[in-house]
Amino acid sequence: MPSKKEKQILLVKPATGTVSLKELAQHLGLSTTSLSLVLNRSPAATSIPQETKDRIFQAAEEFNYRPNYIARSLRAQRSFTFGVIVPELSDGYSAMVLNGVESVLARRDFFYLTASHLHRDDLLEKNPQMLMERQVEAIVAIDTPIRFHSTVPIVNVSGHEDIPGVTNVILNHKKAAELGLKHLKLLGHKQIAVLKGQAFSSDTDIRFQTIMEEAEKQKIRIDPVLIQQLEGELPSPEIGYNAAKKLLAANRPFTALFAFNDVSAIGAIRAFREAKMNVPKDISVLGFDDIYAAAYHNPSLTTIRQPLFEMGALAAKTLLRRLNEPSKARQQETLTVEPQLIVRQSTAKAKN
Amino acid sequence: MPSKKEKQILLVKPATGTVSLKELAQHLGLSTTSLSLVLNRSPAATSIPQETKDRIFQAAEEFNYRPNYIARSLRAQRSFTFGVIVPELSDGYSAMVLNGVESVLARRDFFYLTASHLHRDDLLEKNPQMLMERQVEAIVAIDTPIRFHSTVPIVNVSGHEDIPGVTNVILNHKKAAELGLKHLKLLGHKQIAVLKGQAFSSDTDIRFQTIMEEAEKQKIRIDPVLIQQLEGELPSPEIGYNAAKKLLAANRPFTALFAFNDVSAIGAIRAFREAKMNVPKDISVLGFDDIYAAAYHNPSLTTIRQPLFEMGALAAKTLLRRLNEPSKARQQETLTVEPQLIVRQSTAKAKN
DNA sequence: TATCGTAAGTAAATCGTTTTACTAGATAGA
DNA sequence: TCTATCTAGTAAAACGATTTACTTACGATA
Secondary structure, rough: OOHHHHHHOOOOOOOOOOOOOHHHHHHHOHHHHHHHHHOOHHHHHOOOOHHHHHHHHHHHHHOOOOOOOHHHHHOOOOOEEEEEEEEEEHHHHHHHHHHHHHHHHHHHOEEEEEEEEOOOHHHHHHHHHHHOOOOOEEEEEEEEOOOOOOOOOOEEEEEOOOOOOOOEEEOHHHHHHHHHHHHHHHOOOEEEEEEEEOOOOOOHHHHHHHHHHHHHOOOOOEEEEEHHEEOOOOOOOOHHHHHHHHHHHHHOOEEEEOOOOHHHHHHHHHHHHOOOOOOOOOOOEEEEOOOOOHHEEEEEOEEEEOOHHHHHHHHHHHHHHHHHHHOOOOOOEEEEOOEEEEEEOOOOOOOO | OOOOOHOOOOOOEEEEEEOOOHHHHHHOOOOOHHHHHHHOOOOHHOOOOOOHHHHHHHHHHHHHOOOOHHHHHHHOOOOEEEEEEEEHHHHHHHHHHHHHHHHHHHOOOOEEEEEEEEOHHHHHHHHHHHHHOOOOOOEEOOOOOOOOOOOEEEEOOOOOOOOEEEEEEEHHHHHHHHHHHHHHHHHHOEEEEOOOOOOOOOHHHHHHHOOOOOOHHHHOOHHHHHEEEOOOOOOOOHHHHHHHHHHHHHHOOOEEEEOOOOHHHHHHHHHHHHOOOOOOOEEEEEEEEEHHHHOOOOOOOEEEEEHHHHHHHHHHHHHHHHHHHHHHHOOOOEEEEEEEEEOOOOOOOOOO
């Protein structure tokens, strides 16, 4: 029996605002302990009779009791929250990876905080710090250099740095280069131009390098004049447009372009069209990523597909597993996923 | 002077893990009170001599002390976190609004939790609940129906429901319809087809209605046979493609299409091309939104621009202001932003 | 009749901060 | 010398939950 009946407070159903466990307990004339044990279906609640349990559940329902997650997190020393760091949100690429991350986390009732670094050095340092202060349990970095010391596990999607404790999820780039160049070679292309990514993109070096290696292997000579580096920060096709313009200005003939990604491929196609060159009749253009826009561009893009959604999902899964099995922490430092050649309409047989 | 020298613990600099205020205080032989006052530069710390302050700052630096945000939030009864609810992340639309939200929040060191509802009823209820349990201070809903009772202020971007406490950020749709139809009329179009949005899109009804009203005003008759509703959940141009196919199948001539949005416009263009109709020579296509892809599609899209980034920023600003000035809570229930006609290459003079 | 076990709970510690109210000692003023 | 003020702090409560270790009353058993 409740010993302190006089302390009992009769709650008025609040139209707004929330009820705490303490208030609910006072209303019922019970201790917070009992309510907590019952509401969380703790095995320690066996000795509480069903009648009391029912009263508790009913009151919780009636007053719409919601446990305060912050209090719970503090006590449990867990936040059930990840941090995600992206270059910026609206580039198509990050959003698809994020989608994969979310799909896995949502199933476990985890949430995530997103922070964009916009390629700025200060944010590359500050964002992870702030995420860690907010007690995220793990960090997913997407196409982002790791410039911080972390107290939590990290998976870097498209990361290539070898950092202890950081797992990289990467594409099989060798295979990607092979798929792309074989496709172009089979179509009879011999003069192939290449768009190299911006310096800040994690994949820039490896992608370029594997393309050059594969070209050599396939006895395709890539003329240095036909290599253009993308310049600019915005995730707009404009950077591909500008680079393609420079290629054309160099006045060295080529029949195919291996673009850094779909966005720059789309920009390049615009430049070619303005120069009265038809894609794919005069020039074949090969993209990379297979973002949403690729399939419905005109012409639709032949591209090397990266399984972006799956890469995000894999990153989240890996981190969740690591949280559950800390022992296996450093088992696997790199996770590789496979690319796929998606043939559409932007590539065709080389002229003559 | 510290009275309990014997309790002092000498911390070993931890290679990993974090130091709590308590540990740091013990190491310095001071109370957590003093450290807290000093580190937070509280005015109550005036009586602490500079020398002691220096010791505190130095130790905090040395051991890389980071206050635990969860503990701080619990105490302050503030989370400095927003919740954002979107249909799904990778549709181009949500990402741009989100970008605007983030740009405002980041400046104030706020973060946000994102949840996608995928148009599923259960998630439309559960997601907001979970966000509120996690003590978000406000919610930004993007193109999402409000199906929950909220304990925190809400701004609904593209929301049209009249709910107490919910501020809607909406486009001036009347103006948008006017801009679009005047443009098409000026180009001589008389048979205009319309793509109506899916039922789940917040803007579907108002956009369709204002277009019909404006058409009447401008004496443009819109043939009911030339109205097609989009069907399907994915944010893919395919739904526009399918709808345009149906329009063509109806075999009623038209020279222009007012699409529901850019994504569906892109799909429709593909359908027209397959039917050997040139855009814009045979058919003009008018998009809506001005997503990134619009400018670089081929042909580039003439479209009614929604200032999506600004709408997100406005939503975040409004909520922050509301948190600071609770009195003005219900002052403004609707915030309207202006559309802009962006003329590009997908529209042209009507044939003959 | 003493004691044991069980049913039905509860008190208090804890998580890591912040903040209010306080204290002990030193100095200054009357 | 006595009081008031200042200096340099500190103790303890609070935020809202969870969890460990207890208590009390009652019925059954030896």
